[in-house]
Amino acid sequence: MRKRLSSKLKELFGRRQASEQFFDELEDVLIESDLGATVAFEVVDELRAEARRAQLSSKEELAAALGERLRPYLRRVELPLTADQLNVFLVLGVNGVGKTTTIAKLAQYYREHGAGEGVALAAGDTFRAAAVEQLSLHGQKLGLRVVSQASGADPGAVIYDTIESAKTRGECLVLADTAGRMHTKANLVAELGKVDRIVRSRSPECNYKKLLVVDATTGQNGLRQAEIFHEAVGVDAIILAKYDSTARGGILVSVAKNLGLGCAFLGTGEKLSDLEPFDPESYLTELVGGV
Ligand SMILES: Nc1nc2c(ncn2[C@@H]2O[C@H](COP(=O)(O)OP(=O)(O)OP(=O)(O)O)[C@@H](O)[C@H]2O)c(=O)[nH]1
Ligand SMILES: [Mg+2]
Structure with a gap:
């Protein structure tokens, strides 16, 4: 059975330090989860830079930073009914x-x-x-x-x-x-x-x-x-x-x-x-x- 991105990430974060190999594998995990190659590369590039800049290393910090990167792409469209039309x-x-x-x-x-x-x-x-x-x-x-x-x-x-x-x-x-x-x-x-x-x-x-x-x-x-x-x-x-x-x-x-x-x-x-x-x-x- 395929695993949700979250459990794959858990595995990855559990195994690896924030090394080059970690970011390569993260890219693969994101692509497998249907984010698409363009998004995966972009998000991981940004995350890599941020990890270096802000010295992120714990899995909690990295996961939170990843979430922040993805949040802008998840927009809710509300479809309220209008009363006069x-x-x-x-x-x-x-x-x-x-x-x-x-x-x-x-x-x-x-x-x-x-x-x-x-x-x-x-x-x-x-x-x-x-x-x-x-x-x-x-x-x-x-x-x-x-x-x-x-x-x-x-x-x-x-x-x-x-x-x-x-x-x-x-x-x-x-x-x-x-x-x-x-x-x-x-x-x-x-x-x-x-x-x-x-x-x-x-x-x-x-x-x-x-x-x-x-x-x-x-x-x-x-x-x-x-x-x-x-x-x-x-x-x-x-x-x-x-x-x-x-x-x-x-x-x-x-x-x-x-x-x-x-x-x-x-x-x-x-x-x-x-x-x-x-x-x-x-x-x-x-x-x-x-x-
Ligand atoms: N598990 C699951 N099955 C769904 C969901 N939505 C639809 N299905 C199933 O998907 C199948 C196709 O659903 P339809 O509503 O007939 O799809 P459609 O787009 O109208 O199909 P066409 O009219 O042939 O183009 C049916 O067996 C639905 O029960 C969902 O959210 N979850
Ligand atoms: Mg139909």
């Missing part, structure tokens, strides 16, 4: 990362945090036949309205309908599912661009946010995905799903460092209640703590 959250991500499940979790979360029963789900993944069914099932379980059209329908039209009907009904939040796969990447980007333009055409009546779900188990691939979606439509926040299934977690650091994106929620299991607002401090403690 319809809130529209478009949930993006490649196939299988956990979009549809995350939508159901968000529906439950916001039901308890300001939206009440005024949540509508838009079945915007019209590409995959079972996707509409899957979202409808979640809607049934939650007792929430799901707007869908036949498979193959225009996702922009589904989401537009959901927004218009939500306004008429005085609902508070629209959570829109999207397809994670198309025949080609260019198709996916074009499709998302279209959906994005449609939702933007409804602003300023909408508080519109684009949330990218990243699967914590996919490693540095997550960064590549974030780059593509951010370039295509602009991402407001990351939701890191399947955080419970991995011993690594550095991908958030890598995405923040390269794209400046913060995180809103962590997905911590398959149940609807397994969604936590992102807390940078406890994330950091889990990442490097316990040294």
Whole structure:
């Protein structure tokens, strides 16, 4: 079983003095934890210089200094519902990362945090036949309205309908599912661009946010995905799903460092209640703590 960064660090700090070899190994440990090579090299270079300058040598001092280096990259994005606008959250991500499940979790979360029963789900993944069914099932379980059209329908039209009907009904939040796969990447980007333009055409009546779900188990691939979606439509926040299934977690650091994106929620299991607002401090403690 892979170990969390914190336990690898514990091992490393236990074995080594702050020597050259220590810093080399630290680099490897950080890379293995998905922070990405650029971040790992930069952080370790800075740490090496700081250790020399401030004569840090104990493992506690070094761990604290490492935490300080990583802290700026762990930014929480808050997503409060606005009262005077319809809130529209478009949930993006490649196939299988956990979009549809995350939508159901968000529906439950916001039901308890300001939206009440005024949540509508838009079945915007019209590409995959079972996707509409899957979202409808979640809607049934939650007792929430799901707007869908036949498979193959225009996702922009589904989401537009959901927004218009939500306004008429005085609902508070629209959570829109999207397809994670198309025949080609260019198709996916074009499709998302279209959906994005449609939702933007409804602003300023909408508080519109684009949330990218990243699967914590996919490693540095997550960064590549974030780059593509951010370039295509602009991402407001990351939701890191399947955080419970991995011993690594550095991908958030890598995405923040390269794209400046913060995180809103962590997905911590398959149940609807397994969604936590992102807390940078406890994330950091889990990442490097316990040294
Ligand atoms: N352990 C764990 N599993 C999760 C989490 N979020 C989603 N899953 C599981 O991941 C699988 C895929 O989830 P979906 O929600 O269907 O993913 P999707 O992105 O909508 O997939 P497509 O619609 O095929 O693109 C399911 O088996 C979920 O139960 C999480 O936070 N933790
Ligand atoms: Mg889905």
